[in-house]
Amino acid sequence: MIKIRNKTLFAQIMAIILAVPMLAWAGGGGATGFIDAGTFALVIEVGLALGAIILATVVKKMGMPLPKLVQAPILWAVCYIAFRVILQPPIPFSLLAMYMGVCTVCILLYCSLTTESWEEFSNPIAKMLRANSGGAKMSRYATFVILPGLIAFQTYDMMLPKFGEPIELRTVHPAPPASINTHKKVINLQTAENPFRIGDDGNYLKVGDESKYFGGNAWTGDVPVFLQKVQEGGQVFFGTAGCFFCHGDNLDGLGPFSFAFNPIPANFADSGTIAQLQESFVFWRVAKGGPDLSREAFPWASAMPPWEKHLTTPEIWKVIIFEYWHTGFFPRTWG
Amino acid sequence: MKGIKMKDQARKAIKGGALAIALSGLVLGFGGVADAQVYKVGPAAEIPSPGTYKPNVDSGADIAAGKGVYFRKCVWCHGPDGAGDGPSAIRLVTKPRNFNAGTFKIRHTGSGELPTDEDLRNTVRHGLPGSVMPNWAGILSEDEIRQVVSFIKKELVKDREFDDPDEEITVIDYGTQIPTSPESIEIGKDIFFNKAKCVECHGVEGRGNGNLSQRGDWGFPIFPANLQKPWNIRGSRRDPYNPRNIFREVSTGLNGTPMPSFHDELSVEERWHVANFVISLTAVKRPMDPGNGKPAIGFVIKSKFMEDGVLPGDPGDPKWDILVPQYVGLASQIIQPPRHFIRTVDDIRVRSLFSAEAVQILFEWDDRTESHRDENAEAKYDFKRLASVAFPAINTTQYTHENDNARGPLKDVNPEPVGVYNDAIAVQFPQKWEELSPPQKPYFIHGDEKNGVDIWKWEADGTAKAYEAHGISTLEEREDQDVKVVYAKWTDGRWQVILQRALLTDDKEKAAQLVAGNNIPMTFFAWDGDAGEVDGRMALSTFYYLMMEPPIPNTVYVVPPIVFVVMMGCLQWARKASIQYRKDHYTDGDEA
Incomplete structure (x- = not known):
């Protein structure tokens, strides 16, 4: 009791x-x-x-x-x-x-x-x-x-008949192809590395080691080579390509055109997008854009341009460096 | 004894039921909160106290920390020297602010004066709606916002000093707010038209279609604000229907622009009346999307059935009043050549009615100019005029690697617009949409090789044509021209166009067949002929759905009462059975 x-x-x-x-x-x-x-x-x-x-x-x-x-x-x-x-x-x-x-x-x-x-x-x-x-x-x-x-x-x-929006489940990150052909070169998406991950010594910078550059000033005269590439990537994001029109000044997917699009532009500041992806996956998405998505990711509705038509391969790699630097995320690796 | 116990239980049962109903009511109530519509989508603005203002003295630590914030977040538009020349500047029409001269538009201070710290922090917090300056609240901390403002004041404003004793800064007084009322709006209207002559720039309906040939202090063309889209007004502070923002802008004017201060011309009361009138100009008060600060969008365009079979002939017909115009957001076509970054039509309002035979779509959109194709006309909004001394190469908006396999330097591959083109509007449906297994659709920009689209396009020359397309450069006029222009008129900065087509047509291959009760994918396009927009240089949306709502079948009103009666009968039967059971098993008679 x-x-x-x-x-x-x-x-x-x-x-x-x-x-x-x-x-x-x-x-x-x-x-x-x-x-x-x-x-x-x-x-x-x-x-x-x-x-x-x-x-x-x-x-x-x-x-x-x-x-x-x-x-x-x-x-x-x-x-x-x-x-x-x-x-x-x-x-x-x-x-x-x-x-x-x-x-x-x-x-x-x-x-x-x-x-x-x-x-x-x-x-x-x-x-x-x-x-x-x-x-x-x-x-x-x-x-x-x-x-x-x-x-x-x-x-x-x-x-009573209902007239709601049809429910359409979209896969946001579909499986990438094994390799893509861009600018007359084959890029193997399993093994491709970002050529601009360069440390002060000129060697490849391991994922994670770039954190020392986070928050650094890329605009002063004498900057480390990594921040130099960040700056060039920013020039692509804001200038040459104009990514911010959709993905936003803070990379949060709330750019000035975002309200017009469905699905909405990807939010890189959210831990569920680029932080979950390999750099090579992001390269594929940028280079080939919406039209190259598989059916379950709705290629017909994505407003993402195939950037290989407007940007060079180095420009795409640099804008990817910039996106990770700006959000403070690390790309996924399998090592 | 048993009877009393049972009575007690019955009482408890009733109480328990009441408790359950109250609880579920609460739960439903909170569910309602989750769906509540919002009209203000930002934190509260800081309001400096009226009178003489002393700017804060910024600490060296704040300035240094602010510099770090600036070079992470701000430099990309405002440039390393704060001259408004960051990488994005070439592509923008409302240019990033050049801080050097210390000229700031949105303030609480007198005309020509420096802003207060509160004003600058509010601008960072809320952004400047209608430009690309986003709201930084929630992204930057309050400390970071304070620090970056310190840095801008001290290091980037170069021609003036905030701590100069000769700088007089006086904060305006809101006085006593006059609540809106038909009388107040009427007085405000009189001031708008006659005393303050706001109408000369902002236009008869406030759509900003008055004087279009002005420039700001920085040399760029500047267009009067469209007061019917308060969510695009720079100083709206993500609180677009609040007359306080209008009162403030009327009182202080916008430094560096043709918008003057009316502080001395109009009394405090008169300014409140004007503010109430300006807010009343927006006919439909739309709930805001908390993310992007624009009106929330519904992706199903509802079309209502006309039982009398008669579709209206003009937009003034009361038949249209059963529908709230649906807001369709538009972006620039920056995806396929020719890429276009500066669309001027940023939304269309859409309504639709249908009969057993045909469907009508009423498009309404704001355009400051009525444009008809004329090669020799001088465009008010073309790329040349958008240039200034600071940015001679403004038409780098056209520069791209495209068609060049991305090799070599950027170059201009798009033909320059010549003269003025036709204003135009178009809507697109997939051909044979009923055969595509959902959610499959053709590519949203005029279809793709496999799946074609049916495009109905109206142009300001009075024509409405049906096109077939399998991609942006493959538009072909169709042989069966079945789209009719019922109405098309430009008045006071707004087009109203009604297009009509039969639901079913003869050419089932090329023309989309419209069937009520289905979500039919649709996409919208708009062209501002004065801004050099033609062909692929256009504004566009992604997919919406046209839903022609079939009339409600009568069974909806017949079946539920039958269900009610049957249920009641069942309960009555249960009662009878229960009484019978008691009679058969107990001998102590009826219960109390």
């Missing part, structure tokens, strides 16, 4: 420890715009679910155990929130429906474990259906109107 009590107490304390800061953080963040609305809703929902558990245990401790009929929907709601919101990335609806089906069966099993618990669960329903007391009548009339009303509304909502 004592053991169980301790467990309940433990659960309560854990729930309070989790829920209170969450609600406080979300409240503060939502009010100041510190966190975005989606995160705000998520945290509030999780907080409310935990709050409901606290409420249930507190009420139970006060000697008023929640009837099974109330416990069941709360359990169900907690499961729903867990699958729908907490589980990331979001699962498809068919899977959600399956999980919730299993949960429903489990909850019904839990409610019908013993004859007493089943009676506790079903008696209020039976009471609502047939009793003649004022409260029962009220709840019967409400149920008989609200339940069919809700189902009828959902039917209407499902039948």
